Amino acid sequence: MRRVKDKMIHGLFFLNGIFVVAILLGIFSLLVFTAFPAFKEINILDFLTGSIWNPDAYLEPSYGIVPMLVSTFMVTLGALVVAIPIGIGAAAYLSDVASPRVREVTKPIIEILAGIPSVVIGFLGIVLVGPFIAKVFGLSNGLNAINGSILLAVMALPTIISMSEDALTSVPSNYEQASLALGATKWQTVIKVKIPAALSGIIAACMLGMGRAVGETMTVLMATGCAPAMPKGFLDSVRTMTSTIAIELGEVAYNSTHYYALFAVGLVLFIITFIINMTSDIILHKYEKVHR
Amino acid sequence: MQGTAMKNEKFLNATSIFRSQATTQTSSKSVRGESASPVKKNIKIKVESFNFYYGNTWALKNIQIAIKENNVVGIIGPSGCGKSTFLRCINRMNDIIKNTRAEGFIYIDGKNIYEKDQDVVTLRRDVGMVFQKSNPFPKSVFENVAYGLRINGVKDQRVIAQKVEKSLKDAAIWDEVKDRLSDSPFSLSGGQQQRLCIARALAIEPRILLLDEPASALDPIATSKVEELIHQLKKEYTIIIVTHNMQQAARVSDFSAFFMMGELIEYDATSKIFTNPSNKITEDYVTGRFG
Numbered sequence: 215m216r217r218v219k220d221k222m223i224h225g226l227f228f229l230n231g232i233f234v235v236a237i238l239l240g241i242f243s244l245l246v247f248t249a250f251p252a253f254k255e256i257n258i259l260d261f262l263t264g265s266i267w268n269p270d271a272y273l274e275p276s277y278g279i280v281p282m283l284v285s286t287f288m289v290t291l292g293a294l295v296v297a298i299p300i301g302i303g304a305a306a307y308l309s310d311v312a313s314p315r316v317r318e319v320t321k322p323i324i325e326i327l328a329g330i331p332s333v334v335i336g337f338l339g340i341v342l343v344g345p346f347i348a349k350v351f352g353l354s355n356g357l358n359a360i361n362g363s364i365l366l367a368v369m370a371l372p373t374i375i376s377m378s379e380d381a382l383t384s385v386p387s388n389y390e391q392a393s394l395a396l397g398a399t400k401w402q403t404v405i406k407v408k409i410p411a412a413l414s415g416i417i418a419a420c421m422l423g424m425g426r427a428v429g430e431t432m433t434v435l436m437a438t439g440c441a442p443a444m445p446k447g448f449l450d451s452v453r454t455m456t457s458t459i460a461i462e463l464g465e466v467a468y469n470s471t472h473y474y475a476l477f478a479v480g481l482v483l484f485i486i487t488f489i490i491n492m493t494s495d496i497i498l499h500k501y502e503k504v505h506r
Numbered sequence: 507m508q509g510t511a512m513k514n515e516k517f518l519n520a521t522s523i524f525r526s527q528a529t530t531q532t533s534s535k536s537v538r539g540e541s542a543s544p545v546k547k548n549i550k551i552k553v554e555s556f557n558f559y560y561g562n563t564w565a566l567k568n569i570q571i572a573i574k575e576n577n578v579v580g581i582i583g584p585s586g587c588g589k590s591t592f593l594r595c596i597n598r599m600n601d602i603i604k605n606t607r608a609e610g611f612i613y614i615d616g617k618n619i620y621e622k623d624q625d626v627v628t629l630r631r632d633v634g635m636v637f638q639k640s641n642p643f644p645k646s647v648f649e650n651v652a653y654g655l656r657i658n659g660v661k662d663q664r665v666i667a668q669k670v671e672k673s674l675k676d677a678a679i680w681d682e683v684k685d686r687l688s689d690s691p692f693s694l695s696g697g698q699q700q701r702l703c704i705a706r707a708l709a710i711e712p713r714i715l716l717l718d719e720p721a722s723a724l725d726p727i728a729t730s731k732v733e734e735l736i737h738q739l740k741k742e743y744t745i746i747i748v749t750h751n752m753q754q755a756a757r758v759s760d761f762s763a764f765f766m767m768g769e770l771i772e773y774d775a776t777s778k779i780f781t782n783p784s785n786k787i788t789e790d791y792v793t794g795r796f797g
């Protein structure tokens with residue numbers, strides 16, 4: 215009887231797994247099949263290396279995704295530069311320095327931060343961060359890559375902080391004791407022993423944060439200005455892959471080359487986030503093995 | 507040197523586990539050139555009316571003990587009697603446990619380490635500790651030993667390399683690891699890992715070494731290597747070693763302290779404790795009637 219029950223539960227979970235994989239494969243094949251016709255008219259090399267995205271041009275429409283790849287890359291990189299030091303610092307503070315009281319108050323707040331809808335963050339970008347950036351750099355408006363980076367950093371922070379903190383707290387306490395017994399201070403112990411010991415967990419946290427930043431749409435759509443030209447710097451307006459799809463898919467003619475091309479962009483985005491998530495998963499597994 | 511060799515011989519000879527106190531007393535000199543005279547040793551650690559509490563648990567009860575420089579003191583007693591607690595009080599590692607309280611005095615070189623102005627970081631640099639379960643960092647063998655130097659602000663790579671080598675030699679593990687300094691310490695055997703931890707503690711040149719059952723997880727050969735090492739180290743360090751292996755206490759220590767239920771029952775020369783203790787409970791314990 216017990217064994218039958220065990221088997222059933224086992225089967226149920228197995229089906230669940232199959233279901234999730236099936237959905238993933240479904241999405242992937244939908245993207246592939248809808249993207250495929252685009253390459254009847256667009257040279258795939260031009261698509262991947264072209265530096266002009268102008269599907270509406272009357273004579274010669276061009277479908278180069280480099281500007282949006284660069285935009286996505288810039289905004290993501292900027293977000294990580296802001297979020298990683300703050301995230302790790304906050305995690306170290308919470309796991310090792312903060313009193314239990316502070317921790318009790320802070321953890322739920324961080325979780326709430328993770329639940330703020332992206333449209334609200336984008337709104338803050340327009341009314342708060344944008345004007346601030348415009349003032350600091352003397353620009354006419356602050357809707358640019360930096361704005362997007364800051365907002366995405368805010369969105370990636372909860373993930374980075376809470377996962378890094380988990381990684382830090384799971385470092386065996388005997389490392390910490392050994393370090394303290396050698397006369398290291400708390401901060402020396404965190405920086406030189408705990409963070410290196412938890413590094414793969416922290417890297418995985420940052421990669422997941424990055425995955426989120428790469429795929430985030432609404433915030434960057436609202437806060438980065440969305441000029442389709444190739445960005446020259448962080449103070450330029452940028453248009454990421456996600457915002458391009460969001461802006462154009464609603465207006466494009468069904469089954470046109472442009473329509474298929476947008477799916478091709480989606481496919482590229484899917485592959486990028488898939489690689490990022492896979493990598494963080496592999497790192498995380500390695501980490502679990504090392505720490506038995 | 508000669509004295510050491512003699513001691514080792516005796517140590518290897520299983521029948522004579524008690525060494526005469528006289529040899530030890532005269533053969534070791536204060537290497538640090540402090541005011542210690544070669545014959546009569548200074549009191550290094552003096553514990554007075556010391557009590558320790560974990561919350562409501564009264565773990566150490568009115569402890570009085572005086573430990574001489576360059577002696578090896580063995581702490582024995584049934585498990586849970588407060589041996590580790592006592593050890594951790596001497597470098598104030600108990601400070602990191604929440605909800606604990608210490609009362610009384612522990613003087614090291616005449617200074618009360620429970621005074622308000624005592625900096626625990628400085629204290630712990632002077633009082634090294636080796637734990638029961640070897641706990642090397644997940645860094646290379648070299649970096650494990652270099653760690654204490656680096657956090658002390660030593661930057662010169664040559665100095666670091668020299669001190670790492672010296673510490674590994676002092677911990678009698680250099681020959682075994684000199685070709686694998688950049689390997690992970692987890693590829694070493696348990697005994698090697700423990701000696702690596704001892705080397706790590708030696709690197710910052712403490713004056714006192716606290717060893718909490720350093721050989722309890724080791725096989726007999728590794729254990730004898732660690733014991734041999736302790737004989738070598740007492741020339742330069744004052745050593746307190748917790749052990750619940752009575753033979754080990756008899757082999758390595760000059761003085762022995764018997765703890766029970768948080769109390770120090772008897773403290774005397776090791777040969778006396780093991781052959782002719784003054785307290786009946788001590789006698790029962792060392793003859794294996796309980797514990």
Ligand SMILES: Nc1ncnc2c1ncn2[C@@H]1O[C@H](COP(=O)(O)OP(=O)(O)O)[C@@H](O)[C@H]1O
Nearest residue numbers: 560563565584585586587588589590591592603
């Ligand atoms: N971290 C702790 N918190 C609360 N009680 C503790 C803690 N560590 C030890 N104790 C208690 O203090 C007493 C002495 O423990 P310990 O010093 O570890 O004994 P020993 O090392 O002699 O086996 C025991 O009763 C033990 O339960």
Ligand SMILES: [Mg+2]
Nearest residue numbers: 589590591718
């Ligand atoms: Mg113990």
